[in-house]
Amino acid sequence: VTSFNRVAIIGVGLLGGSMGLALKKHRLADSICGIGRRESSLDEARRVGAVDNTTLDIASGVKGADLVIFATPVSRMRELILAVAPVLEPGQLVTDVGSTKTTIVAEAEAAFSSGVDFVGSHPMAGSEKRGPTSARDDLFEGSLCFVTQTDTTSLEAVERISEMWSALGARVRRTSPDTHDRIVAQVSHMPHLVASSLVNELDEDMLETVGPGLADLTRIASSDPDLWAEISAENSALIAQSLCNLAHTLEDIAKLLEKNDIESLRNLLQQAKIKRDNIIKCIGK
Amino acid sequence: VTSFNRVAIIGVGLLGGSMGLALKKHRLADSICGIGRRESSLDEARRVGAVDNTTLDIASGVKGADLVIFATPVSRMRELILAVAPVLEPGQLVTDVGSTKTTIVAEAEAAFSSGVDFVGSHPMAGSEKRGPTSARDDLFEGSLCFVTQTDTTSLEAVERISEMWSALGARVRRTSPDTHDRIVAQVSHMPHLVASSLVNELDEDMLETVGPGLADLTRIASSDPDLWAEISAENSALIAQSLCNLAHTLEDIAKLLEKNDIESLRNLLQQAKIKRDNIIKCIGK
Numbered sequence: 001v002t003s004f005n006r007v008a009i010i011g012v013g014l015l016g017g018s019m020g021l022a023l024k025k026h027r028l029a030d031s032i033c034g035i036g037r038r039e040s041s042l043d044e045a046r047r048v049g050a051v052d053n054t055t056l057d058i059a060s061g062v063k064g065a066d067l068v069i070f071a072t073p074v075s076r077m078r079e080l081i082l083a084v085a086p087v088l089e090p091g092q093l094v095t096d097v098g099s100t101k102t103t104i105v106a107e108a109e110a111a112f113s114s115g116v117d118f119v120g121s122h123p124m125a126g127s128e129k130r131g132p133t134s135a136r137d138d139l140f141e142g143s144l145c146f147v148t149q150t151d152t153t154s155l156e157a158v159e160r161i162s163e164m165w166s167a168l169g170a171r172v173r174r175t176s177p178d179t180h181d182r183i184v185a186q187v188s189h190m191p192h193l194v195a196s197s198l199v200n201e202l203d204e205d206m207l208e209t210v211g212p213g214l215a216d217l218t219r220i221a222s223s224d225p226d227l228w229a230e231i232s233a234e235n236s237a238l239i240a241q242s243l244c245n246l247a248h249t250l251e252d253i254a255k256l257l258e259k260n261d262i263e264s265l266r267n268l269l270q271q272a273k274i275k276r277d278n279i280i281k282c283i284g285k
Numbered sequence: 286v287t288s289f290n291r292v293a294i295i296g297v298g299l300l301g302g303s304m305g306l307a308l309k310k311h312r313l314a315d316s317i318c319g320i321g322r323r324e325s326s327l328d329e330a331r332r333v334g335a336v337d338n339t340t341l342d343i344a345s346g347v348k349g350a351d352l353v354i355f356a357t358p359v360s361r362m363r364e365l366i367l368a369v370a371p372v373l374e375p376g377q378l379v380t381d382v383g384s385t386k387t388t389i390v391a392e393a394e395a396a397f398s399s400g401v402d403f404v405g406s407h408p409m410a411g412s413e414k415r416g417p418t419s420a421r422d423d424l425f426e427g428s429l430c431f432v433t434q435t436d437t438t439s440l441e442a443v444e445r446i447s448e449m450w451s452a453l454g455a456r457v458r459r460t461s462p463d464t465h466d467r468i469v470a471q472v473s474h475m476p477h478l479v480a481s482s483l484v485n486e487l488d489e490d491m492l493e494t495v496g497p498g499l500a501d502l503t504r505i506a507s508s509d510p511d512l513w514a515e516i517s518a519e520n521s522a523l524i525a526q527s528l529c530n531l532a533h534t535l536e537d538i539a540k541l542l543e544k545n546d547i548e549s550l551r552n553l554l555q556q557a558k559i560k561r562d563n564i565i566k567c568i569g570k
Contacts, residue, residue: 146494210567219561221558224558269513276481
């Protein structure tokens, strides 16, 4: 694995902070500069050892970095990409950790000049917690990380970013930005809205009757509403399509129940059990 | 709490076995007879200490029992209620642990002669495991147990069954059989089918991308398909209605996404978060 002399992390929250800690743990960065908007967050990030030095000035922060990591909320990325583009120089490698990819990759490829390599990343790791004090050096271990590749992406750059994530313990999956967004709509964004809807459908007098099954099913409904509203907005068309597909499936099951077709219902439950058991084998839980 | 001289448990699987262990732990039964169809299960139940003696003959098993517990799958209850009815005598108290209540309670009330008190129970406890070797003496601790009451239920009988469940560590909720079935359709049966559907919607190449959120969300899709097909059949009309309600909600959310109404989406996520946080307060997890 090639290591980096100087890494700049823009945004030192849970993900940015954890990247700093993990890069240091695996000795992949000689020095890490944390860039942010508030001194207090930057101080915390330095205190927990996620970064070595900090700055509020994005231009001076990224100067001379051989790796620049965008780790802000997706909603701020566009603005930051445009702000950073003029100061980046050929040879600098840039990635991000945003949970949607089509828009970000397109904007970065359009904004950055030739010789500046952008490779999108999406580590599927996180927690309900936020901020640098929640950062962990093992956050990415055993998780999946998408790395995006387009017609114009440098293959060497994709290799370096993929190796970095592997070194931090993630399983890497290379996809196009489009395929990424379609997959995460189905495996993450849509299910999130379903979990929240299952909660909203409950009458107040049902709350005390929730058992361990529904408690697990709805755990992610306790996540940050602002963050998930943002993520949903970024991938809205594909999520809407997934929601409609699921709605039709549920209506079909309702019809099976109404005509008492229990054999079809059993087959459907059986098929789901086999697939769910396979998921657990795949992700090693 | 009044204890029982002789308890008969029909069906010594996870729930029946756990009732035996829990009744003994709390010294609520002098002697427990396990009744089943297979010697091997009965032997296992005796070996783990869930019952003191066993029989394949249901009539001799329930004879002289001051408490009879039906702990078989719901699909076998009707037949067993009819088989037991002629041998039960006034003064015997009968309950069950079935996960639907309207049909079972109506059938038992119709079949049992005057003086035999039937009170439906539904302890919302269990696991993916089955059989007497999975039985635990603390299975009901901290769980919710529904106890049903109708116009004809003896209040004293309801009190005794409620006290028993409280003594085993369950929070007791008294409802009518109808209300019970409406609640469990919403908090248990319908979410189960949603979890299975979320799994079935995944393409094979998405399985390895499932993160901790969707893994939790779909955990119950790994449950026994036969058991859940049966449960769904017993409560089909109310589950179908819940599924259609959810389907409409999901289509409404898809419309919000299509017109980019992120403010409404955020409100909906916020409302769900507050309610989900309340659930956790209610059920003390």
